[in-house]
Amino acid sequence: MIAPAVVAGVLLAGPLVALLVRAPWDRLGALLAGPAVLPALGLSFGTALASTVLCIVLGVPLAAVLAGSDGWPRVVTRVARAVVATPLVLPPVVGGIALLLLLSRTGLLGRPLFAAFGITIPFTTAAVVVAQTFVGLPFLVLSVEGALRGVDARFAVAAATLGASPWATFVRVTLPLAAPGLAAGAVLSFARALGEFGATITFAGSLPGVTETLPVAAYIALTNDPGSAIAIAVVLVVVALAVLLALRERWLTGLRA
Amino acid sequence: MNRPRRPRGVLLAAVLGAVAMALTACSEPHAAAPAAPPASASSTPSLSGTITVDAAASLNTVFPALASAFEAAHPGTTVRFSFGGSSALAAQIVAGAPVDVFAAASTTTMATVTKAKLTAAAPVTIARNALEIAVPPANPGRITGLKDFGTASKTIVVCDKQVPCGAAAQQVFALAKVSAKPDSYEPDVTSVLTKVETGDADAGLVYRTDVLAAGARVLGIPFAEASRAITAYPIAPLSASQNAPLATAFTDYVVQHGAADLAAAGFLPPR
Numbered sequence: 345m346i347a348p349a350v351v352a353g354v355l356l357a358g359p360l361v362a363l364l365v366r367a368p369w370d371r372l373g374a375l376l377a378g379p380a381v382l383p384a385l386g387l388s389f390g391t392a393l394a395s396t397v398l399c400i401v402l403g404v405p406l407a408a409v410l411a412g413s414d415g416w417p418r419v420v421t422r423v424a425r426a427v428v429a430t431p432l433v434l435p436p437v438v439g440g441i442a443l444l445l446l447l448s449r450t451g452l453l454g455r456p457l458f459a460a461f462g463i464t465i466p467f468t469t470a471a472v473v474v475a476q477t478f479v480g481l482p483f484l485v486l487s488v489e490g491a492l493r494g495v496d497a498r499f500a501v502a503a504a505t506l507g508a509s510p511w512a513t514f515v516r517v518t519l520p521l522a523a524p525g526l527a528a529g530a531v532l533s534f535a536r537a538l539g540e541f542g543a544t545i546t547f548a549g550s551l552p553g554v555t556e557t558l559p560v561a562a563y564i565a566l567t568n569d570p571g572s573a574i575a576i577a578v579v580l581v582v583v584a585l586a587v588l589l590a591l592r593e594r595w596l597t598g599l600r601a
Numbered sequence: 602m603n604r605p606r607r608p609r610g611v612l613l614a615a616v617l618g619a620v621a622m623a624l625t626a627c628s629e630p631h632a633a634a635p636a637a638p639p640a641s642a643s644s645t646p647s648l649s650g651t652i653t654v655d656a657a658a659s660l661n662t663v664f665p666a667l668a669s670a671f672e673a674a675h676p677g678t679t680v681r682f683s684f685g686g687s688s689a690l691a692a693q694i695v696a697g698a699p700v701d702v703f704a705a706a707s708t709t710t711m712a713t714v715t716k717a718k719l720t721a722a723a724p725v726t727i728a729r730n731a732l733e734i735a736v737p738p739a740n741p742g743r744i745t746g747l748k749d750f751g752t753a754s755k756t757i758v759v760c761d762k763q764v765p766c767g768a769a770a771q772q773v774f775a776l777a778k779v780s781a782k783p784d785s786y787e788p789d790v791t792s793v794l795t796k797v798e799t800g801d802a803d804a805g806l807v808y809r810t811d812v813l814a815a816g817a818r819v820l821g822i823p824f825a826e827a828s829r830a831i832t833a834y835p836i837a838p839l840s841a842s843q844n845a846p847l848a849t850a851f852t853d854y855v856v857q858h859g860a861a862d863l864a865a866a867g868f869l870p871p872r
Contacts, residue, residue, distance in 0.1 A: 450800040466801045467756060467784035549758065549785025549796070556786075564788060567688035568763045 360581055367578045368571050375575040383553040384561035384576070391469060391557065392537040395476035399484040399533045402477070404526065407488035408514065432482045439478055440546025447474070447547075471548035472555050476540045480533030487532065491525020492518065528591055535587045539580060650844045651679040652851060653699065655690040657706035657765070657834065658789040659730060659808050663859070663866045664704070671854045680851055686764040686789035694719060694839065701848035704836040704855075706730070706790075707765035711835040721845060724835035725856050728868035731831055732769050733809040734822040735797045742803025747777045747824050749804060758793050758802040761786040765832050766793070770806045772830040794819065808832075813867040831869065 368375065375381055410428070413421045431439055447454040447465045457463045465471045495518050503513040519526070541559035548555040550564065562576040656664050661684040668680035683690065683700070687710040694700050695717050703720075704727070705711040711724050736744045742755045750757050759781065760767030767786065774781045784802070787793045793805040798818045812821035836855055838848035864870065 444799060444801070448799055448801045464756065464801075466796075467758075545788070550761065550787065551783065551785050554784075564761050564763060564786070567686070567692045570692075 363574065363577055363581060367574050371571060372575055372578065375572050376579065378572065380565055380569060380572040381558075381561060381576055384556050384558045385579070387469070387472070387553060387556065388538055388558040391472045391476055392534050395473045395480055395537040396530055396534040398473065398477045399480050399537075400526070400530055403481050403484035403529070403533075404488055404519070406481075407485045407492060410485065410489045411492035428485050429482050431479045436479060436540065436542025436544075437546050438542075440475060440543035443471075443475060443478060443543060443547040447471075466547060467549045467551065467555060469554055472540075472544055472557060475543035475547050476537035479540050479543060480536045483532040483536055484526075484529035487525050487529030488522060491522035491529075494525070495521040531587050531591055535584055538583060647677075648675045648847050648850050649677040650847055651681060652701035652842065652844050652847045653681045653683060654702040654704065654851065655683045655685070655694060655698070655700045656704040657687045657690070658684050658791045659706055659766070659810055660684065660704055660834070661791070662814050663810075663862050663868070664855075666862055667855055667859055668851070670858070671851055674854075675850070678847060684791075686760075688713075688764045689788065694841075697841070699841065699843070700839055701842040701844060702836065702838050702852055704834060705765070706834055707768065707832050708835055709768070710765055711837065714839070715837070719839055719841060720837040721840040721842065722838055722849065722852070724837035725852070726833045726835050726871040727855055727859055728834045728863040728871055729831050730808045730810055730834065730868055731827040732766070732773055732806050732824075733812050733827060734804055734824060735794060735807045735812050735815070735819040736804045736822060737797060737800045737802075738817060738820050740820060741800070744804040744822060746822065747773065747779050747826065750774065750781045750783070750806070751779045753782045755803045756801065757781065757783045758785045758787055758796045758805045759783045760790055760793055760806070761788055764789055766790040766806070766808065769830045769832050773806070773824070773826040776826040776829055777824070808867075810867040833871070834868070 376385065406428070410421070410424060413424065444451065444466065446452050447457075449455065449458045449464050449466070454465060457465075465474065499517050499521065500513050503517045504510070508516070539559060540557070541563065544555065544557055545560050545563070550556045550560050552561075556564070558576050558580060562573045562580075565576070566573040654664065654668075661682070664682060664684075668682070671680060672678050687705040687707060690700075690703065691705065691710050691713045694703055694714050703711070703714055705714075708724075708726075711720075714720055715724065734744060734747070736742065742749065744755065749755055750759075759770045762768060762771055766789075770781075785796070787796065790807050790811055793802075794807050794811050794815060796802040797805040797807070798815060804822075809821065809823070809827075812819055836852055838845065838852045842848040860870065
């Protein structure tokens with residue numbers, strides 16, 4: 345039991361330790377403020393925030409629908425859940441290819457969009473946000489759905505008997521009770537959005553200040569400027585750890601609730 | 602997900618996996634190689650075993666064909682390929698990737714490997730290549746030449762400056778005095794070609810061999826400056842090879858017998 349557990353621990357923590365040991369700490373500030381990293385830093389945090397907002401706006405209603413799906417035929421709920429969770433297990437590059445096939449200028453939805461309005465999504469910051477929302481949404485939906493299911497239904501019933509509309513009941517009673525799950529889901533989807541690479545480079549491309557996010561910049565810098573790549577990696581590791589530490593175990597309870 | 606209890610664990614595992622992916626957005630495809638014993642002088646004339654060849658993305662049609670012919674001539678041998686942006690491949694080799702032969706799309710990229718003293722023999726140039734504009738067959742952006750790359754309203758993709766095709770692109774832009782406004786800097790030439798093939802880009806700068814290989818899926822537009830930004834393709838066996846005889850034999854095979862296939866694919870002769 346002990347030996348495999350130690351191996352697992354080394355496998356999980358070893359790469360992070362190596363990264364922190366090899367990080368160019370003395371030049372870290374200069375590298376992060378340099379032309380290779382700074383635009384990506386701003387872009388990454390901006391797009392990750394935007395996609396988190398989008399995840400909340402779109403994900404909470406979807407979670408509410410799923411949480412109230414007990415009366416549906418079982419096969420429908422099963423398929424719906426599987427579809428929601430797919431981006432969790434899909435290789436991100438595959439997600440990027442799928443997004444291209446849907447939204448590129450010759451894509452299923454992209455072609456009419458381009459023909460009618462001249463809108464192209466790939467190669468824009470919007471494409472980055474779409475890719476990040478695609479991969480981040482399942483975290484929010486599953487977390488909020490779990491939290492909503494954990495809310496004692498008697499509160500909603502009491503609110504309704506006191507004359508609250510279904511909308512008011514949901515917004516003012518049920519949702520606040522599910523707030524920890526919502527917060528956990530939002531933070532997880534933010535972290536996932538910040539780390540998004542495969543779907544972004546496939547679907548959105550890579551242009552400094554427009555679509556070149558931190559992970560993309562790290563990948564491209566690795567060939568000629570490994571110092572910058574490691575500096576970016578340190579930022580992403582620190583943010584990821586901060587997120588998990590800040591949530592303590594709450595991200596687990598959000599899904600378990 | 603019909604049972605009320607078990608899916609939670611599965612879900613948690615999936616979430617953990619996704620978090621792990623998010624944490625490690627970038628991963629090295631190769632593990633570090635153990636220090637190789639010095640390559641013994643090929644005392645055995647018969648070749649066997651497997652070698653890995655890292656090659657520039659633009660060689661990805663010619664090399665597999667050459668490898669098939671090589672394997673047919675030497676039964677019991679297998680040549681595997683890892684195609685990618687030359688700079689990324691060079692970085693992996695310098696970082697200790699277990700690679701036997703390297704073929705780069707530029708002499709400067711090869712130089713990073715020779716400087717690290719990782720080549721087992723001096724690199725030999727096997728071919729040269731020139732850039733060409735690739736546009737979707739219907740040419741929706743009405744691209745006529747390099748000057749269109751300076752038009753912000755056209756969707757333009759080129760290779761990143763850090764890979765050879767991107768360095769060559771910067772060279773031709775400078776020669777043509779075009780201030781290019783790309784919409785994306787792609788990590789290798791194949792990604793540029795794909796964006797043109799799917800019609801997402803109005804134009805991309807790729808090698809003429811890529812235009813030829815893509816057939817009817819793209820239209821090539823040659824331009825004058827291309828002849829002044831020719832890239833060379835050097836190949837060399839690597840000192841880290843665990844199968845030095847096979848690495849050298851394949852390198853020699855490409856040098857001696859590759860010319861016809863390379864020319865057929867649109868490559869220029871080495872000189």
